[in-house]
Amino acid sequence: MTTKMMTAVAFGRENKGRFVEELKALLRIPSVSTAPEHAGDVRGAAEFVAAELKRIGMENVRLIETSTAGRKGHPLVYADWLHAAPGADGKAKPTVLCYGHYDVQPAEPLDEWKSPPFEPTERDGNIYARGAVDDKGQMWMHVKALESLMAAGGGTLPVNVRVIVEGEEEVGGEGIAAFVREHGDQLKADVALVSDTEMFAPELPTLCVGLRGMIYTEIEARGAKTDLHSGMYGGAAPNPFVALAQVIAKLKDENGKILIPGFYDEVQKPTADELKAWKALPFDEEHYCATEVGSSVLTGEPGLSVQERTWARPTLDVHGMPGGFVGVGAKTVIPAKAVAKVSMRLVPDMTPAESFRRYKAYVESIAPKGVQLEVRLIHAGDPIVVSTDNSYVKAATEAMREVFGKETVFVRGGGSIPIVGDFVRELKVPTVMMGFGLPDDNLHAPNEKFHLANFHRGIESIVRFLSGVGA
Amino acid sequence: MTTKMMTAVAFGRENKGRFVEELKALLRIPSVSTAPEHAGDVRGAAEFVAAELKRIGMENVRLIETSTAGRKGHPLVYADWLHAAPGADGKAKPTVLCYGHYDVQPAEPLDEWKSPPFEPTERDGNIYARGAVDDKGQMWMHVKALESLMAAGGGTLPVNVRVIVEGEEEVGGEGIAAFVREHGDQLKADVALVSDTEMFAPELPTLCVGLRGMIYTEIEARGAKTDLHSGMYGGAAPNPFVALAQVIAKLKDENGKILIPGFYDEVQKPTADELKAWKALPFDEEHYCATEVGSSVLTGEPGLSVQERTWARPTLDVHGMPGGFVGVGAKTVIPAKAVAKVSMRLVPDMTPAESFRRYKAYVESIAPKGVQLEVRLIHAGDPIVVSTDNSYVKAATEAMREVFGKETVFVRGGGSIPIVGDFVRELKVPTVMMGFGLPDDNLHAPNEKFHLANFHRGIESIVRFLSGVGA
Numbered sequence: 008m009t010t011k012m013m014t015a016v017a018f019g020r021e022n023k024g025r026f027v028e029e030l031k032a033l034l035r036i037p038s039v040s041t042a043p044e045h046a047g048d049v050r051g052a053a054e055f056v057a058a059e060l061k062r063i064g065m066e067n068v069r070l071i072e073t074s075t076a077g078r079k080g081h082p083l084v085y086a087d088w089l090h091a092a093p094g095a096d097g098k099a100k101p102t103v104l105c106y107g108h109y110d111v112q113p114a115e116p117l118d119e120w121k122s123p124p125f126e127p128t129e130r131d132g133n134i135y136a137r138g139a140v141d142d143k144g145q146m147w148m149h150v151k152a153l154e155s156l157m158a159a160g161g162g163t164l165p166v167n168v169r170v171i172v173e174g175e176e177e178v179g180g181e182g183i184a185a186f187v188r189e190h191g192d193q194l195k196a197d198v199a200l201v202s203d204t205e206m207f208a209p210e211l212p213t214l215c216v217g218l219r220g221m222i223y224t225e226i227e228a229r230g231a232k233t234d235l236h237s238g239m240y241g242g243a244a245p246n247p248f249v250a251l252a253q254v255i256a257k258l259k260d261e262n263g264k265i266l267i268p269g270f271y272d273e274v275q276k277p278t279a280d281e282l283k284a285w286k287a288l289p290f291d292e293e294h295y296c297a298t299e300v301g302s303s304v305l306t307g308e309p310g311l312s313v314q315e316r317t318w319a320r321p322t323l324d325v326h327g328m329p330g331g332f333v334g335v336g337a338k339t340v341i342p343a344k345a346v347a348k349v350s351m352r353l354v355p356d357m358t359p360a361e362s363f364r365r366y367k368a369y370v371e372s373i374a375p376k377g378v379q380l381e382v383r384l385i386h387a388g389d390p391i392v393v394s395t396d397n398s399y400v401k402a403a404t405e406a407m408r409e410v411f412g413k414e415t416v417f418v419r420g421g422g423s424i425p426i427v428g429d430f431v432r433e434l435k436v437p438t439v440m441m442g443f444g445l446p447d448d449n450l451h452a453p454n455e456k457f458h459l460a461n462f463h464r465g466i467e468s469i470v471r472f473l474s475g476v477g478a
Numbered sequence: 479m480t481t482k483m484m485t486a487v488a489f490g491r492e493n494k495g496r497f498v499e500e501l502k503a504l505l506r507i508p509s510v511s512t513a514p515e516h517a518g519d520v521r522g523a524a525e526f527v528a529a530e531l532k533r534i535g536m537e538n539v540r541l542i543e544t545s546t547a548g549r550k551g552h553p554l555v556y557a558d559w560l561h562a563a564p565g566a567d568g569k570a571k572p573t574v575l576c577y578g579h580y581d582v583q584p585a586e587p588l589d590e591w592k593s594p595p596f597e598p599t600e601r602d603g604n605i606y607a608r609g610a611v612d613d614k615g616q617m618w619m620h621v622k623a624l625e626s627l628m629a630a631g632g633g634t635l636p637v638n639v640r641v642i643v644e645g646e647e648e649v650g651g652e653g654i655a656a657f658v659r660e661h662g663d664q665l666k667a668d669v670a671l672v673s674d675t676e677m678f679a680p681e682l683p684t685l686c687v688g689l690r691g692m693i694y695t696e697i698e699a700r701g702a703k704t705d706l707h708s709g710m711y712g713g714a715a716p717n718p719f720v721a722l723a724q725v726i727a728k729l730k731d732e733n734g735k736i737l738i739p740g741f742y743d744e745v746q747k748p749t750a751d752e753l754k755a756w757k758a759l760p761f762d763e764e765h766y767c768a769t770e771v772g773s774s775v776l777t778g779e780p781g782l783s784v785q786e787r788t789w790a791r792p793t794l795d796v797h798g799m800p801g802g803f804v805g806v807g808a809k810t811v812i813p814a815k816a817v818a819k820v821s822m823r824l825v826p827d828m829t830p831a832e833s834f835r836r837y838k839a840y841v842e843s844i845a846p847k848g849v850q851l852e853v854r855l856i857h858a859g860d861p862i863v864v865s866t867d868n869s870y871v872k873a874a875t876e877a878m879r880e881v882f883g884k885e886t887v888f889v890r891g892g893g894s895i896p897i898v899g900d901f902v903r904e905l906k907v908p909t910v911m912m913g914f915g916l917p918d919d920n921l922h923a924p925n926e927k928f929h930l931a932n933f934h935r936g937i938e939s940i941v942r943f944l945s946g947v948g949a
Binding site (some may be wrong): 223240241244245255257302305306333338341348375423 | 650690692694701702703704706707708709710711712713714715716717719720722723724725726727728730732734770771772773774775776777778779784787788791793794795796797798799800801802803804807808809810811812813816818819821823846847848850856857891892893894
């Protein structure tokens with residue numbers, strides 16, 4: 008096994024140049040999933056990925072059509088290879104489900120790009136293009152690791168592998184969510200591998216072992232039946248914005264503590280080991296404050312580190328408050344209604360359903376006089392945590408340590424990757440989140456890039472991980 | 479004098495049909511002041527008014543060009559007749575400044591009009607057209623009252639009269655404000671007459687003797703230097719919307735009381751006579767709540783009548799909160815900035831300057847951690863109250879009682895008519911607000927109308943008022 012693995016690693020090293028050229032060809036396809044005019048390009052990217060999976064020896068390669076609410080979606084790409092020989096002990100090898108996405112964010116604003124977003128360009132050891140790191144480059148690492156292992160194994164892999172690549176990650180991922188829900192049997196696996204996260208710092212091998220969940224809601228406040236003039240009615244008519252402000256001020260105090268009764272009841276503290284590890288991370292709060300946030304002072308619960316606050320504590324944010332008059336100057340309207348878009352991030356062991364129930368009941372209980380409140384759930388995602396004792400996590404740790412020559416650090420993410428929650432809930436499998444992006448890779452922004460050294464280290468890490476899982 | 483007045487009244491009655499036809503011609507001109515494509519129509523309306531003032535015998539008729547912040551505005555129409563013979567006591571007759579506006583609101587939404595907005599149509603004793611009551615119809619009452627008096631007086635008037643008609647009332651009235659400020663000597667008068675208000679109820683002669691002032695402000699809250707993702711930064715980055723909500727919740731309590739220290743210090747209570755008069759008004763709170771406001775319950779300070787709350791108490795309203803994400807669905811942005819449009823209505827003897835100073839200092843003192851607040855004044859207007867003992871108010875009261883055969887009621891308005899404040903501040907003259915609109919005249923809305931009986935009663939009331947002032 009070790010010999011085959013080393014052969015696969017060597018194969019990857021020998022074919023570096025070709026791998027990058029192939030990635031460039033994929034990056035030239037403007038598969039912007041949100042843009043109807045690019046629907047053909049999105050399908051073209053799916054076909055490109057499918058053709059390569061077929062070429063390297065994967066089986067049952069096919070596009071799976073999706074639809075959301077009756078509207079045709081972008082296809083999933085599926086492939087598998089399920090013939091791994093049992094081990095010496097006679098036990099069947101595990102199945103790894105490799106997930107990625109081939110769609111990309113829009114490239115706008117175009118004039119801020121130094122080189123065109125769909126003409127991949129190498130500069131300073133990076134490849135610049137829309138989708139370079141999110142997620143075409145990282146998804147391509149999976150394909151190239153599988154190619155390397157196939158080449159070393161004479162058309163066999165050390166583990167069973169299924170591949171599922173979606174084309175709607177940047178537009179909500181409804182298609183794959185429905186497929187996982189309805190056809191989970193077609194994705195049966197023991198562990199999922201997702202490469203759509205980043206390293207904590209350059210040269211620092213990083214595994215993400217937790218994600219916050221979320222509930223995204225709207226509170227609609229209705230006062231008068233129509234818009235009223237604040238001169239004639241001010242002092243008698245209810246004002247939906249004032250009512251929403253009063254509600255929001257009662258949702259979170261000035262120390263960042265959420266005031267919904269019972270909201271923290273299920274919150275699990277990070278383990279002492281995790282807290283210790285987070286403290287050891289190379290993190291300069293002053294630098295973070297000045298360059299990333301750009302605020303004079305951070306907010307949030309006192310006495311907790313930034314990592315605890317953004318990874319292991321629930322939060323509440325308001326994203327926008329549509330309604331009324333938002334133009335230049337003055338219009339003296341008391342609007343009939345106003346909306347607040349409010350989301351909460353959740354951490355283990357909170358659940359979206361229970362959190363929303365508590366939130367809705369509390370908001371309704373504090374509705375100001377004269378205003379009807381309607382609380383709506385827009386979408387939800389489960390919080391995730393994977394134990395660092397998990398054998399797959401251990402295999403990934405080991406693989407990255409070998410490649411980087413450094414101990415792998417465990418972090419969590421403050422955001423959500425909904426598919427990881429779907430894998431837990433529907434497939435009952437943990438996910439190894441092994442990402443090779445860097446904090447300055449400009450995801451969703453102009454001049455997105457992927458550090459090419461990390462592309463190659465990623466391929467090698469995945470070769471070693473899959474070999475380790477199959478050992 | 480009484481004979482001349484009766485002759486003038488008779489002249490008005492004999493010429494009813496012609497007066498209405500002239501008004502229709504004026505209403506056919508779409509003088510929408512906010513629409514650049516109607517600039518020619520706006521000027522056409524000004525020329526129409528000027529030509530008629532000249533024809534009936536007014537002097538020094540001219541258009542006065544205006545400009546606001548270097549941008550050319552719509553013209554003022556000016557006219558005067560200043561030769562009123564001194565009274566038997568040798569004392570010079572007073573000068574009355576008649577104000578009106580010839581511009582109108584846009585007519586949209588057009589498909590809600592039962593007859594086209596610029597094709598005046600008579601139905602059920604009303605004339606329907608954009609500007610019918612606001613303010614072409616009421617301004618035309620002034621012109622027709624002057625014509626009637628000129629006809630009865632053989633080319634003379636019982637008092638000195640200046641006429642000023644603006645074309646930017648619906649877009650802020652900056653042009654006339656500047657003219658009053660800079661050329662007040664050209665408008666020297668003893669009293670102003672404004673017909674741009676409404677009667678409290680049909681058949682109820684009404685004088686408006688007070689208006690609330692206002693300060694219209696913006697609070698801009700800035701947190702991070704750029705928009706941030708609430709997954710990655712939620713719990714550490716300041717949220718400008720949450721900060722604004724916390725500020726707004728501290729500006730007004732749930733009983734409608736404004737919490738700015740000292741805000742009520744200069745508030746004058748209405749007199750006992752006023753309060754008694756307001757109580758006697760035909761007002762059904764349940765009906766008002768159900769049909770006008772359409773809310774299950776009114777808000778505002780407990781223990782005060784709707785009239786006190788909307789006419790004699792300051793209020794605070796939020797009109798809109800631009801910033802962040804306001805589209806459909808979910809976007810998890812922590813916006814770098816957000817704005818709240820907040821206005822306060824003021825009552826005598828509050829001043830905009832002192833009220834704004836107190837508000838700004840208080841808002842700045844409660845700025846939440848991590849957020850910079852900028853408090854901006856967008857515009858301001860003085861509160862107004864005219865004593866019912868004023869001789870001009872008495873003359874108006876008498877005139878309306880004669881015409882309607884009923885006691886005139888005194889009300890205030892909750893809104894602002896900025897020009898009335900300008901007349902007080904710059905010209906040092908009180909204003910008689912004698913309006914003939916009805917509460918259901920659909921100002922600024924589709925199917926604006928003017929009750930034709932009130933058009934004619936308005937002309938007669940003004941004939942009697944000007945005669946009374948000149949008696």
